[in-house]
Amino acid sequence: MLLLGLVIAGGAYHVFAPKPAEAQEVTANDVEAGRNLFLIGCASCHGKNATGIETERGNNYGPSLIGVGAAAVDFQVGTGRMPMAQTAPQAPAKNPEYTAEETRQLAAYIASLAPGPAIPDGEYTDLGKANVDDIREGGELFRANCTACHNSVGAGGAMPGGKYAPSIKGVSAKHIAEAMITGPQQMPVFSDDVITPEDKRNIIAYVKQVQGQPNYGGLGGGGLGPVVDGMFTWIIGIGGLVIASIWIGAHGARVKKRNS
Amino acid sequence: MSTTEQYTPIEQTGVGKKAAGPVGWLDDRLGLAGVAKKNLRKVFPEHWSFMLGEIALWSFVVLLLTGVFLTFWFQPSMTEVEYHGSYLPFNGLEMSQAYKSTLDISFDIRGGLLIRQIHHWAAALFIAAMIAHMLRVFFTGAYRKPREINWLIGVGLFSLGLVEGFAGYSLPDDLLSGTGLRFVDGLIRSIPLVGSYLEFFIFGGEFPGDEIIPRLYMAHILLIPAILLGLVGAHMLLLVYHKHTQWPGPGRTEKNVVGYPMLPVYAAKAGGFFFVVFGFTALMGALLQINPVWVYGPYNPSEVTAGSQPDWYMGFSEGLVRMMPGWESTFFNYTWSWNVFIPAVGGLTGLFVVLGVWPFIEQWITGDKRDHHLLQRPRNAPVRTAIGVAGMTAYGVAWAAGGNDILATKFHMDIYTLTWIFRIGFFVFPVIAFMVTKRICIGLQRADANRILHGYETGVIERSPEGGFSERHAPLPAAQQYTLTAHDRVPVLEAPAETDANGVAAPHSRKEKLRARVQRFYYRDTLDKPTAEDVHHAEEHLGHHDGHPVELGDEFQGVSETGVPRVH
Numbered sequence: 001m002l003l004l005g006l007v008i009a010g011g012a013y014h015v016f017a018p019k020p021a022e023a024q025e026v027t028a029n030d031v032e033a034g035r036n037l038f039l040i041g042c043a044s045c046h047g048k049n050a051t052g053i054e055t056e057r058g059n060n061y062g063p064s065l066i067g068v069g070a071a072a073v074d075f076q077v078g079t080g081r082m083p084m085a086q087t088a089p090q091a092p093a094k095n096p097e098y099t100a101e102e103t104r105q106l107a108a109y110i111a112s113l114a115p116g117p118a119i120p121d122g123e124y125t126d127l128g129k130a131n132v133d134d135i136r137e138g139g140e141l142f143r144a145n146c147t148a149c150h151n152s153v154g155a156g157g158a159m160p161g162g163k164y165a166p167s168i169k170g171v172s173a174k175h176i177a178e179a180m181i182t183g184p185q186q187m188p189v190f191s192d193d194v195i196t197p198e199d200k201r202n203i204i205a206y207v208k209q210v211q212g213q214p215n216y217g218g219l220g221g222g223g224l225g226p227v228v229d230g231m232f233t234w235i236i237g238i239g240g241l242v243i244a245s246i247w248i249g250a251h252g253a254r255v256k257k258r259n260s
Numbered sequence: 261m262s263t264t265e266q267y268t269p270i271e272q273t274g275v276g277k278k279a280a281g282p283v284g285w286l287d288d289r290l291g292l293a294g295v296a297k298k299n300l301r302k303v304f305p306e307h308w309s310f311m312l313g314e315i316a317l318w319s320f321v322v323l324l325l326t327g328v329f330l331t332f333w334f335q336p337s338m339t340e341v342e343y344h345g346s347y348l349p350f351n352g353l354e355m356s357q358a359y360k361s362t363l364d365i366s367f368d369i370r371g372g373l374l375i376r377q378i379h380h381w382a383a384a385l386f387i388a389a390m391i392a393h394m395l396r397v398f399f400t401g402a403y404r405k406p407r408e409i410n411w412l413i414g415v416g417l418f419s420l421g422l423v424e425g426f427a428g429y430s431l432p433d434d435l436l437s438g439t440g441l442r443f444v445d446g447l448i449r450s451i452p453l454v455g456s457y458l459e460f461f462i463f464g465g466e467f468p469g470d471e472i473i474p475r476l477y478m479a480h481i482l483l484i485p486a487i488l489l490g491l492v493g494a495h496m497l498l499l500v501y502h503k504h505t506q507w508p509g510p511g512r513t514e515k516n517v518v519g520y521p522m523l524p525v526y527a528a529k530a531g532g533f534f535f536v537v538f539g540f541t542a543l544m545g546a547l548l549q550i551n552p553v554w555v556y557g558p559y560n561p562s563e564v565t566a567g568s569q570p571d572w573y574m575g576f577s578e579g580l581v582r583m584m585p586g587w588e589s590t591f592f593n594y595t596w597s598w599n600v601f602i603p604a605v606g607g608l609t610g611l612f613v614v615l616g617v618w619p620f621i622e623q624w625i626t627g628d629k630r631d632h633h634l635l636q637r638p639r640n641a642p643v644r645t646a647i648g649v650a651g652m653t654a655y656g657v658a659w660a661a662g663g664n665d666i667l668a669t670k671f672h673m674d675i676y677t678l679t680w681i682f683r684i685g686f687f688v689f690p691v692i693a694f695m696v697t698k699r700i701c702i703g704l705q706r707a708d709a710n711r712i713l714h715g716y717e718t719g720v721i722e723r724s725p726e727g728g729f730s731e732r733h734a735p736l737p738a739a740q741q742y743t744l745t746a747h748d749r750v751p752v753l754e755a756p757a758e759t760d761a762n763g764v765a766a767p768h769s770r771k772e773k774l775r776a777r778v779q780r781f782y783y784r785d786t787l788d789k790p791t792a793e794d795v796h797h798a799e800e801h802l803g804h805h806d807g808h809p810v811e812l813g814d815e816f817q818g819v820s821e822t823g824v825p826r827v828h
Contacts, residue, residue, distance in 0.1 A: 089674070132351050139349055143435065143557045147565040152435065152555050157566025158665035162674035165566060209349050210555055216366070217373050217549035223567070224670075225436065227663040229550050230572025233384040237544060238392055241315050241385075242308070244536045248529055249308035 026108045034109025037102055041083055050113055068182065069116020070107035075178035077103045079171070081185075089162035090185055093171075117181040124197040125173040130205035138202030139210075141195065146203065149187075153223035154207050159186055169211055173204045304526050305506035305519035309396045314530060315389035318537035319382045320492065326379040327481065333369050335361040336431065336477035338470035347554050355433075355558035358473045362432040362553050378545030383425050385541060387573040390418050394615075398648050401636040402505045405629065408619045410498040415615045417491050420484055422573055422608075427480040429551065429571050433473055436551070438559025439568045441468065443578070443604075450600035468561060508634045508746030510739045517633075567666060572659075579661030580607040583682045607658070614651075624775065625782050626751075639708070640747045642701035643782050649697040650690035657686045698785065705787040708744050711736055712790050713798040718818030719825075736821055741795070750788045753779055 039048065045062030047053045052064035065072075076082040080094035098106065107119065123129075130138065143152070149165035151157050156167035163186050168176060177200050183189030195203070221228025270276040287293045304310075337357035343350045345360070346367040355363075365372035394414060397403050403411035426444070430437045445467045449455040464471030503517050512518045520526060544550075556565060570578050580603035587598040622644065623629070638645040660667065661682040668675040715733035722730055736744075756772035759765055766772070790798075819825050 132348050135349050136351055136353050139557060140353070143560070143563045143565075147435075147563065149566050151567045152557065152565040155567065156669055158668035158675045160674075160676055162672075162677075164669050206349060213349075215549050215552075216554070217377055217552060218545075218547045220549040220552065223555065224666055225567045226551070226569040226571050227567075227575075227666045229380075229384060230575065232544070232548055232550075233381070233388050233572060236548075237381065237385045237540065238315070238388050241389070241537060241540055242312070242392075244533070244540075245308040245311035245315070248533055248536075249306055249311065 030105045030108040031112045034105035037106055038109055065110050067114040067116045068110060070111040070119050071117040071178040072182040073107040073110045074103060074119050075175055075182060075184055077106055079175055093166060120174060120177045124201045125177050127173055127205045127208055130202055134202040135206050135209055138206035141199055142203045142206050151223055153210050155223035168207060176204050300523040302522045303517045303519045304504050305517055307507060311533060312389055312396050313393035314533055315537055316386055316393055318534045319386040319389060319541060322382040322538050322541050323379060323386060326375045329375045330379060331481060333361055333365050336474045338473050358431060358433040359558045374545050377550050378541050380550045381544040382541045383428060384571060387421050387425060390421055394418060399638040399645055401641060403619045404632040406631050407502055410495060411619050412616055413491050413495050415612055419612050420488055424480060424484040425571060425573060427476045430476050431473060431480060432553045433559050434553040435556035435559050435563055435565055436568055439564055440570050446600055447604040450597040451605060452596055505633050505635050509743045514633050569663060575662035576655055576658040577604055577607050579658040582664055583661045583679060583686060625778050636747060639701040639704040642698045642786050645701050646694045646698040650694040653690045653693040654686060657682055657689055702785055702787055709787065709790050712741050712744055713794060716821045720818040732818065740821060745789045750783055750786050
């Protein structure tokens with residue numbers, strides 16, 4: 001049954017997973033178009049040459065993008081984190097402002113400035129290629145490296161100063177892989193030397209498996225753990241049984257009398 | 261009246277005639293008829309709040325039943341094995357035998373997951389019901405003499421219940437339960453001087469070792485349940501011996517119990533309630549997922565998952581630790597971890613010590629050595645009620661702090677801000693809660709006095725010849741007036757004698773002065789019930805003044821004292 005589910009989930013993912021825009025030649029036109037987009041939408045914070053803007057106190061107004069690579073652009077712009085709507089402890093994911101084509105052009109421009117991590121090869125984001133053993137290994141790596149911040153089902157977690165590890169539910173395999181390579185915001189970089197591209201794929205395959213499997217045992221609390229259980233205990237358990245008590249208490253005994 | 265009601269004696273019914281032989285045979289050998297005759301007709305009073313303890317009792321029975329099922333398959337061993345069960349994402353994964361058998365119970369034993377979930381929900385309910393029951397006993401003053409020892413037994417049941425629950429959720433040896441064990445490991449180590457020795461003793465060496473699961477298992481299925489059973493038995497025996505407390509009302513005194521007999525009424529009600537509780541836990545176990553051990557993975561001391569929380573009843577101690585500033589000091593080459601010791605060890609023991617000594621402290625304050633079998637309404641002991649709500653507030657702040665990360669992510673708040681809110685709130689919110697509760701109680705007392713002296717509002721609006729509008733009041737039925745005034749008067753406080761009969765300074769005058777001050781605090785602002793003179797005075801003015809009760813004629817069209825229209 002589980003195997004069947006696994007195969008179906010994997011197969012379905014294989015069919016529906018967005019194919020990265022690989023094998024598309026990056027042309028000089030793309031770079032030029034990306035630069036034009038950058039000057040309009042990004043330069044006000046990142047500087048006209050993408051070298052970042054320093055504030056008078058020496059802080060970053062917007063960080064330098066030299067060497068961040070196409071993967072960083074594809075992640076930040078593709079998940080809607082950039083451009084930011086307002087200053088905040090952390091840029092939240094939202095609907096993307098740029099089309100896939102515009103994102104590709106922006107990535108081409110940033111990648112042309114200096115070498116950096118490229119958008120991962122489609123082979124490593126194709127989860128249909130992960131077998132049962134791969135998924136188990138991915139789970140081990142996930143628990144060792146990711147759950148401390150992202151929670152055991154990727155529901156996310158809190159961080160100091162209003163920052164947080166976001167939920168990785170419904171995030172595409174490509175974007176998860178890019179986040180691991182580039183280490184956006186609070187996240188550390190897990191380079192391909194530390195966790196190989198195959199292992200990254202296995203980690204993603206494990207997360208997708210755990211998030212995609214049915215909630216064995218009934219309605220779950222969204223992976224939030226015992227806090228939700230406590231809420232159910234008091235509201236449904238004690239609340240319901242108190243109502244039952246009131247019902248029992250409100251019904252007095254009727255002694256059957258025989259008149260003679 | 262008495263001549264019209266006749267019952268057929270049981271000996272003369274068909275069943276009675278047939279059963280007489282075997283029952284007589286048994287009674288000749290066991291001699292239980294005398295005891296049974298007395299106790300089967302034992303009278304218990306009726307009120308829904310008296311059934312909160314019953315929820316705890318019945319969920320304990322559910323725990324015993326489901327627990328026996330789980331012991332058939334659970335293997336309390338930390339031996340490493342390779343998993344090859346039905347949960348494929350772990351196929352071939354190394355894990356402890358304990359975790360493997362928990363996964364087997366969840367995926368490969370028929371009905372295993374259902375029983376595991378019923379067991380877990382029943383455990384969460386058990387503690388919740390104990391707390392609800394304890395709050396009922398506290399706020400109605402049911403712990404007063406002669407029931408102090410039963411209160412202490414209850415505190416013992418509560419504290420052992422927490423330990424039992426903790427031991428239970430540590431057994432599966434998954435990443436979450438291991439993290440909980442790590443928390444307790446830290447708690448033990450924070451005990452000055454002996455902490456690390458205790459840790460090695462309990463864990464059989466370095467954390468986690470391979471001893472702790474078998475040891476916790478022994479405690480969870482044998483030692484603590486046996487003590488719990490014994491204490492439950494003592495709790496119930498004392499309940500029968502003292503007789504149940506009852507709400508005041510006409511015909512109810514400190515010397516009688518008004519209610520229904522054990523057989524058949526309470527046997528049916530309590531027996532039925534057991535099935536309601538069992539049904540509830542079974543429904544929750546069937547529909548709501550609890551502790552999905554498979555998503556956490558096997559325990560590994562180097563791993564942790566975000567959102568790690570203890571079960572709800574340990575949340576307050578977790579929260580106390582999360583709130584505490586990181587104070588540490590080093591004396592004599594030892595680290596003294598105040599950051600853990602004060603909140604965790606101090607918080608847990610503090611809660612139980614405060615609960616345990618409260619009845620005796622209150623007795624010392626009030627000087628009341630009488631037996632009490634009539635309950636107090638919470639409003640008629642405003643300071644006690646306010647202290648109780650203040651305590652609940654402090655507990656609630658600590659509890660919320662235990663889930664600060666979930667609150668931070670779900671409500672998009674800064675976890676540092678939350679920590680400061682909790683740190684300050686732990687001391688400030690209870691004070692606010694105290695003042696607000698006390699005022700609400702006094703307000704309710706005034707409302708009661710108003711109903712006694714001025715009657716209840718009938719909903720009939722009258723217009724005077726001058727054009728003024730007023731609502732007609734009607735006198736409260738005598739039974740209700742009695743019920744509302746059945747509590748004691750506020751005692752007249754006397755200044756402590758500073759000298760004895762010979763004019764020499766009294767030996768305990770300082771202690772007595774302190775007591776007098778606490779006593780003043782305890783009774784201050786409490787509204788006394790109207791005197792008989794007040795009531796007669798009000799009656800004399802019937803119909804003379806606006807707002808005073810008037811007689812109701814047959815044509816009366818307003819609402820009754822419970823707010824129900826007389827005429828539909």
